[in-house]
Amino acid sequence: MSGHQEYSFFGAVEKSFDKAAKFTNWDPGILEQIKQCNSVYRMHFPVKIGDQIEVIKAYRVQHSHHKTPCKGGIRFATAVNLDEVMALAALMTYKCAIVNVPFGGAKGGISIDPKKYTAYELEKITRRYTHELIKKNFIGPGTDVPAPDYGTGEREMAWILDTYMSMKPGEVDALGCVTGKPVTQGGVRGRREATGLGVFYGIREVCNMTDVMQRLGLDLGIEGKTVVIQGLGNVGYHASKFFREGGAKVIAIAEYEGAIMNPDGLNEEEVFEHRKKTGSILNFPGALNLAQSNDALELDCEILIPAALENVINGENAPRIKARVIGEAANGPLTPEADEVFAAKGTLVVPDMYLNAGGVTVSYFEWLKNLSHVRYGRLEKRFTENQNKNILNQIENLTGKKVADNHKIMIEHGPDEVDLVYSGLEETMISATREIMDCWKRNPSIPDMRTAAYVVAINKVATSYEELGIFP
Numbered sequence: 001m002s003g004h005q006e007y008s009f010f011g012a013v014e015k016s017f018d019k020a021a022k023f024t025n026w027d028p029g030i031l032e033q034i035k036q037c038n039s040v041y042r043m044h045f046p047v048k049i050g051d052q053i054e055v056i057k058a059y060r061v062q063h064s065h066h067k068t069p070c071k072g073g074i075r076f077a078t079a080v081n082l083d084e085v086m087a088l089a090a091l092m093t094y095k096c097a098i099v100n101v102p103f104g105g106a107k108g109g110i111s112i113d114p115k116k117y118t119a120y121e122l123e124k125i126t127r128r129y130t131h132e133l134i135k136k137n138f139i140g141p142g143t144d145v146p147a148p149d150y151g152t153g154e155r156e157m158a159w160i161l162d163t164y165m166s167m168k169p170g171e172v173d174a175l176g177c178v179t180g181k182p183v184t185q186g187g188v189r190g191r192r193e194a195t196g197l198g199v200f201y202g203i204r205e206v207c208n209m210t211d212v213m214q215r216l217g218l219d220l221g222i223e224g225k226t227v228v229i230q231g232l233g234n235v236g237y238h239a240s241k242f243f244r245e246g247g248a249k250v251i252a253i254a255e256y257e258g259a260i261m262n263p264d265g266l267n268e269e270e271v272f273e274h275r276k277k278t279g280s281i282l283n284f285p286g287a288l289n290l291a292q293s294n295d296a297l298e299l300d301c302e303i304l305i306p307a308a309l310e311n312v313i314n315g316e317n318a319p320r321i322k323a324r325v326i327g328e329a330a331n332g333p334l335t336p337e338a339d340e341v342f343a344a345k346g347t348l349v350v351p352d353m354y355l356n357a358g359g360v361t362v363s364y365f366e367w368l369k370n371l372s373h374v375r376y377g378r379l380e381k382r383f384t385e386n387q388n389k390n391i392l393n394q395i396e397n398l399t400g401k402k403v404a405d406n407h408k409i410m411i412e413h414g415p416d417e418v419d420l421v422y423s424g425l426e427e428t429m430i431s432a433t434r435e436i437m438d439c440w441k442r443n444p445s446i447p448d449m450r451t452a453a454y455v456v457a458i459n460k461v462a463t464s465y466e467e468l469g470i471f472p
């Protein structure tokens with residue numbers, strides 16, 4: 001999945017920021033402060049791998065402290081570099097502002113290929129990285145809270161938590177030092193699928209907007225829409241699942257080794273199992289192989305979801321892309337040139353920093369759960385069920401009619417943790433979509449949805465700076 005890098009990634013984020021800043025009235029000093037990365041920590045540390053000492057290069061960048069803690073994932077990949085971590089940290093600030101998650105943006109990364117190490121070696125690297133963060137006060141429930149990102153998951157978060165807890169015995173809120181943890185280690189139900197689900201909620205909301213669909217020449221609603229997904233990692237897999245369950249048709253899925261296509265629709269679970277068994281997405285029964293992974297991006301479809309890495313859609317391939325809606329599930333999959341091509345073509349680009357905010361939104365719910373030391377729904381589930389039962393009994397007594405058993409189960413059901421997390425996420429994504437679209441409508445000279453999203457984010461962060469006051 002190569003894309004050629006035409007810009008520094010942080011430069012591209014700055015460029016998008018500047019484009020949007022013109023539609024605001026903030027003091028240039030405040031705008032400059034928002035743009036900069038407040039704290040940048042680059043580290044080298046030695047880890048013994050076999051009988052060799054390897055020097056590992058890693059980063060943590062806190063982009064903004066206008067709200068604390070800072071928040072953002074940790075990525076393990078050879079391509080990790082300072083420019084990338086800075087860009088991703090900045091995107092986290094804007095992302096959190098858009099979905100009203102009260103955190104500043106951060107990001108971390110270790111420049112390694114996780115596939116080259118055993119689980120034991122990865123654990124050593126992760127624990128040592130956590131130590132380095134602790135030493136410099138770059139981690140903690142009130143300062144900076146990491147989470148999973150590309151190349152990391154629940155397992156790594158559990159190692160981070162364990163290292164933190166062993167260094168900070170008795171810290172009552174220690175569980176909140178990292179999110180995306182396994183549910184047994186203080187995680188929250190629904191976090192694993194949160195980003196993919198948020199992508200689905202966001203795109204569904206856009207598809208439910210009459211004026212937007214008319215402008216794009218598409219039918220209203222998500223049902224029956226053709227979707228192409230690039231990347232079958234955690235985000236791509238869950239996005240595929242929720243699109244399929246929501247009535248859309250996932251006609252192609254792309255991975256490193258190539259892509260597969262079936263106009264009748266693909267089931268992500270079966271594709272995932274096939275890849276696990278054969279080591280490749282290709283030769284999936286009933287599907288057509290596309291030898292070049294990137295060919296999938298150019299297929300005839302209504303919705304394209306790049307859910308892999310940055311810069312995969314650029315000035316070179318954008319003119320050939322036929323989708324009418326592009327949902328950026330990954331961070332930074334489009335370059336600024338691609339944005340310009342799509343603005344001219346009238347293709348709707350639903351931007352990353354809002355569309356993939358489901359992950360951090362549910363991380364926020366996890367953090368709240370950790371600070372409150374109680375599972376969501378524990379206090380109200382039984383109470384709600386009893387209340388619903390009483391209401392149903394009253395209705396049955398007064399009308400003399402019986403409610404069917406299957407309806408009864410549905411109506412009586414009190415909320416479990418996962419129900420509350422999903423509904424909190426749904427509400428967040430729907431309101432954020434509306435807020436961005438309203439901003440765009442109020443100012444029709446804004447060229448695209450990304451710029452509108454930046455305007456919303458800049459206004460919120462700048463207001464916060466203004467209310468905080470700047471130190472004399």
Ligand code: GLU
Nearest residue numbers: 072073147149359360363
């Ligand atoms: N890595 C995810 C992102 O880029 C999640 C961050 C978080 O949960 O803090 O949004």
